[in-house]
Amino acid sequence: MAADDDVEGAAALRAAMVCELRDQGVIRSEAVVAAFTAVPRHLFTPGESLEVAYGVDNVPVVKRGDNGLALSSVSAPHLQALMLEAAEITAGMRVCEIGSGGYNAALVAELVGDGGHVTTVDIDPDIVGRARAFLDEAGYHRVNVVLADAEGGVPDAAPFDRIIVTAGSWDIPPAWIDQLADDGRIVVPLRLRGTTRWIAFDRDRSGSLTSRDYGLCSFVPFQGIGSHSERNVTVDDGVVLRLDDENLKVDPEALRRALHLPRIERWSGATFDMPDEQMLFLLTNEPDMALLHAEQKIVDRRLLARPVLTGVPALIGGDGFAYRAARTNGATGGYESGVYAHGPSAEDLAARYVELLCQWAANHHRRGAASIRYVPRSVAPPPPASGVIPKRHGTVVVTWP
Ligand SMILES: C[S@@+](CC[C@H](N)C(=O)[O-])C[C@H]1O[C@@H](n2cnc3c(N)ncnc32)[C@H](O)[C@@H]1O
Structure with missing residues (x-):
């Protein structure tokens, strides 16, 4: 039987995945439980076995560059759950996902419900085509799938209550902050001195961002205008x-x-x-x-x-x-x-x-001890110090209260 046809097997593995993520304390809210229970992840990972599709740490690679490194993948459920819990998406919100694949956008569609709106954007036409097809097959026709370099965000669909970035970014482009609602939140895998943390940032009225939570992660690199090599x-x-x-x-x-x-x-x-x-x-x-x-x-x-x-x-x-x-x-x-x-x-x-x-x-021997701020160029820059990390469009400030 093809993986796509084994509906009962898929449902059982999906339930086991949700259980494991709950037991690990990664999924904490009923809304996220419901989203992970509802979306058939295997429809977004064709060619993979059901066991691979529903493994909590599995990251099926969709596309590699000429150097063999992954350019696109379906992110691990474990990491998607952490970032979605940190985003605290509620019914009726407008959400933008940067970096598509379809699965995470479907999870977000479940969280925002019929009164909300989801846009997902990817720089790669192949990935956009796949995401559109998979979302349609799984019944998520209302998700707006856009082909663009997300360095400029998606102005036509803004403002957003939440932006979830799913590619490793070195900086936070001005468009992402501009397109975020005044009290909006962005969850972004940000590279800091060579290692990447997903950081959930709240925006204030000046456009500065303050972290609420963060964790170590690894993502395929952000491409296009905003790419940055070490x-x-x-x-x-x-x-x-x-x-x-x-x-x-x-x-x-x-x-x-x-x-x-x-x-x-x-x-x-x-x-x-x-x-x-x-x-x-x-x-x-x-x-x-x-x-x-x-x-x-x-x-x-x-x-x-x-x-x-x-x-x-x-x-x-x-x-x-x-x-x-x-x-x-x-x-x-x-x-x-x-x-x-x-x-x-x-x-x-x-x-x-x-x-x-x-x-x-x-x-500081505990999780989440650091406080991380992002100060865009439009705001007076903080004076140089060891935790002050200059970026192209602003400055990251890491302090240890
Ligand atoms: C890890 S994958 C996304 C996974 C997806 N969110 C999911 O549901 O599992 C990261 C994606 O970011 C995309 N990407 C990289 N740079 C980008 C850019 N500048 N603008 C838009 N998308 C970009 C890649 O093409 C890749 O498909």
């Missing part, structure tokens, strides 16, 4: 620094020499968990941080330790660098954070890093 600095074969900040000066040759010097290690005595929260703290409290990545062969040669495989915040000095380490803490059964440092200034860099690890553990 700077990749090769330190050695298989070792790269990813820099999201144009002002950070790096001497790759000096760092390469440091890499081949013996490392020192220093331990903080502080707990290590919630790596995503700790990472945001490190990246936004020290302007000389970048993400250090390396390949397995570098770890196998014991030049660098395992955290570099997925990217780790590294404090960059003129002639050396330091990065976060972790080891088991026999006394607590958990982990302790520490630092590996290389180069002539290793001792200083390690001390600065350990100080940050201790600050985070003592004062």
